[in-house]
Amino acid sequence: MKTSHIVAATVGTIAIASIGCALYFDAKRRSDPNFRRKLKKERKRAQKQAKEDEQKNVTRTAQSIEDALANIDENEFPTSMEDREKFCMDQLSTGEALFTQGPAGYDASAICFYKALKVYPAPAELVMVYQKTIPPEVFTLVMGMLSMDVHKKQQKYYTVFPPAEMNVKVEEMPEGNTAEGQKVIRRGLVATRDFAAGETIYSETPIISSLEPSLEGNEFCHYCMKQIAEGVIIAPCPTCTKVVFCSEACERSASTEFHTVLCTNDSEDTSRPELALYNYTKETNNKYPEMIAKFLVRMVHEETQNTGEEYNLFDHIERLRFLEVRPSVAEEKEIELLKTTLGSRIPGIEEFINEERYLTLKGKLLYNAYGLSTSLDPERSVEPSPEQFRSVHDAPVVGAGFYRVSSYMSHSCRPNTKLAFAEHSNNMSVVATTDIKAGEELHVGFIDQKNGTLSTEQRRQELFQHYRFKCMCPLCEKPE
Ligand SMILES: *[C@@H]1O[C@H](CO)[C@@H](O)[C@H](O)[C@H]1NC(C)=O
Ligand SMILES: *[C@@H]1O[C@H](CO)[C@@H](O)[C@H](O)[C@H]1NC(C)=O
Ligand SMILES: *[C@@H]1O[C@H](CO)[C@@H](O)[C@H](O)[C@H]1NC(C)=O
Ligand SMILES: *[C@@H]1O[C@H](CO)[C@@H](O)[C@H](O)[C@H]1NC(C)=O
Ligand SMILES: *[C@@H]1O[C@H](CO)[C@@H](O)[C@H](O)[C@H]1NC(C)=O
Ligand SMILES: [Zn+2]
Ligand SMILES: [Zn+2]
Numbered sequence: 001m002k003t004s005h006i007v008a009a010t011v012g013t014i015a016i017a018s019i020g021c022a023l024y025f026d027a028k029r030r031s032d033p034n035f036r037r038k039l040k041k042e043r044k045r046a047q048k049q050a051k052e053d054e055q056k057n058v059t060r061t062a063q064s065i066e067d068a069l070a071n072i073d074e075n076e077f078p079t080s081m082e083d084r085e086k087f088c089m090d091q092l093s094t095g096e097a098l099f100t101q102g103p104a105g106y107d108a109s110a111i112c113f114y115k116a117l118k119v120y121p122a123p124a125e126l127v128m129v130y131q132k133t134i135p136p137e138v139f140t141l142v143m144g145m146l147s148m149d150v151h152k153k154q155q156k157y158y159t160v161f162p163p164a165e166m167n168v169k170v171e172e173m174p175e176g177n178t179a180e181g182q183k184v185i186r187r188g189l190v191a192t193r194d195f196a197a198g199e200t201i202y203s204e205t206p207i208i209s210s211l212e213p214s215l216e217g218n219e220f221c222h223y224c225m226k227q228i229a230e231g232v233i234i235a236p237c238p239t240c241t242k243v244v245f246c247s248e249a250c251e252r253s254a255s256t257e258f259h260t261v262l263c264t265n266d267s268e269d270t271s272r273p274e275l276a277l278y279n280y281t282k283e284t285n286n287k288y289p290e291m292i293a294k295f296l297v298r299m300v301h302e303e304t305q306n307t308g309e310e311y312n313l314f315d316h317i318e319r320l321r322f323l324e325v326r327p328s329v330a331e332e333k334e335i336e337l338l339k340t341t342l343g344s345r346i347p348g349i350e351e352f353i354n355e356e357r358y359l360t361l362k363g364k365l366l367y368n369a370y371g372l373s374t375s376l377d378p379e380r381s382v383e384p385s386p387e388q389f390r391s392v393h394d395a396p397v398v399g400a401g402f403y404r405v406s407s408y409m410s411h412s413c414r415p416n417t418k419l420a421f422a423e424h425s426n427n428m429s430v431v432a433t434t435d436i437k438a439g440e441e442l443h444v445g446f447i448d449q450k451n452g453t454l455s456t457e458q459r460r461q462e463l464f465q466h467y468r469f470k471c472m473c474p475l476c477e478k479p480e
């Protein structure tokens with residue numbers, strides 16, 4: 001195999017590699033069971049191969065793969081698109097030159113191919129090229145490195161997230177046994193220092209949020225959900241009259257993260273697919289399809305940026321609990337709407353939005369989203385959408401937000417925290433309502449307890465109906 005072959009093959013793919021492909025394949029690597037199985041198989045094969053090789057003493061063992069990985073400095077990877085492409089090409093040709101020297105060059109060669117893979121926008125595509133072009137021994141090593149890498153990254157997640165300055169960590173806790181006697185483990189959010197009642201534990205802005213469809217228009221900001229006070233100059237969307245922003249900063253953030261793709265762009269014809277999603281949201285009063293669209297666009301945007309973040313949006317939501325959503329005619333329609341809305345703007349996204357993924361995303365919103373109380377008027381009446389969100393309803397709810405950290409908070413009928421919305425925006429603060437000691441779990445109320453008038457039975461029933469768990473909080477276990 002000549003160097004020019006691999007490079008030619010990959011140059012072709014780099015040229016056509018669209019953001020959609022990057023997104024699709026990268027996510028596929030992480031979530032597609034077939035691909036995972038394949039990785040697992042490859043890992044097994046790599047281990048077996050390593051064993052054989054150990055005897056033959058021609059190549060490294062799994063341990064040496066780990067050593068090799070430990071010696072790769074992530075900082076050496078360039079950040080700009082052009083530099084990455086050049087780096088990728090250099091690694092490919094060096095890797096190829098090395099393996100042509102025979103078995104003695106295999107290890108070093110594998111490291112080069114692995115590095116190229118790390119910067120390539122569509123890694124799975126490159127893996128396919130490798131499979132056809134590099135010697136099986138080297139390929140096995142590269143796959144071994146890749147799967148070890150993925151595994152390590154997954155293992156490490158909760159040691160770097162949530163960031164230490166948020167004063168909380170995610171912990172696994174036992175939650176009784178199943179009927180078969182197996183231990184049930186759930187994840188919860190735990191304070192990492194003491195807090196006095198009234199103190200703010202942390203604040204966070206959502207991954208994505210949406211207004212109740214009936215409020216979308218000219219009164220609430222489409223980005224931060226803030227109600228626009230009288231006299232404040234509204235920042236309009238330059239291309240549509242469907243949404244407004246409370247500031248130019250919000251307008252800019254929304255444009256870069258999702259609105260440029262989802263804007264109905266009034267200057268164009270009425271058959272625009274973006275308009276179909278907008279119409280659907282208004283007609284059904286459902287906002288979660290739009291939230292999912294925003295999420296997907298934001299995710300693509302993030303994947304095309306070099307944010308320097310180790311974990312992307314998909315990594316963040318992957319571990320969150322979700323409700324199982326049975327597909328219905330409505331969901332089928334929503335999937336189609338998203339495919340047509342995003343398909344023309346983001347190549348490759350249509351394959352990505354399959355039924356399973358859409359239903360999982362919806363299930364995550366249904367389980368984790370919080371109601372946002374950002375209205376300036378405490379008596380404001382809002383036409384509620386049929387979609388559920390966590391809220392104790394002591395103020396009008398004008399929309400819903402999906403948060404990275406707060407999604408880990410568990411329910412209690414007598415919670416030790418409450419939520420506050422700084423400056424009436426979707427920047428949500430979790431505030432201690434009692435003194436909290438380091439190591440103590442944080443709880444929040446998921447449901448409106450109707451001013452304490454609900455019986456234990458009623459609370460449990462409501463929680464089970466909406467969140468499918470039996471509440472075991474102190475108030476439900478030992479009602480006084
Ligand atoms: C493998 O080969 C190297 C030299 O190529 C030798 O130094 C080493 O001892 C060998 N290891 C084993 C386990 O045979
Ligand atoms: C919106 O319409 C204008 C005028 O037709 C066009 O120039 C612009 O590219 C469109 N914007 C988007 C986001 O489609
Ligand atoms: C959206 O609704 C408007 C007004 O009812 C209508 O004119 C337009 O054709 C609809 N567009 C789509 C794509 O459904
Ligand atoms: C959210 O609000 C807090 C104050 O409650 C502030 O310190 C923080 O900077 C805000 N975050 C963002 C992203 O606006
Ligand atoms: C809730 O209960 C308090 C005192 O028990 C009462 O003053 C208040 O009016 C009640 N609020 C509602 C909304 O029922
Ligand atoms: Zn705003
Ligand atoms: Zn717009």
Ligand SMILES: [Zn+2]
Pocket residue numbers: 412413414459471472473474475476477
């Ligand atoms: Zn309870």
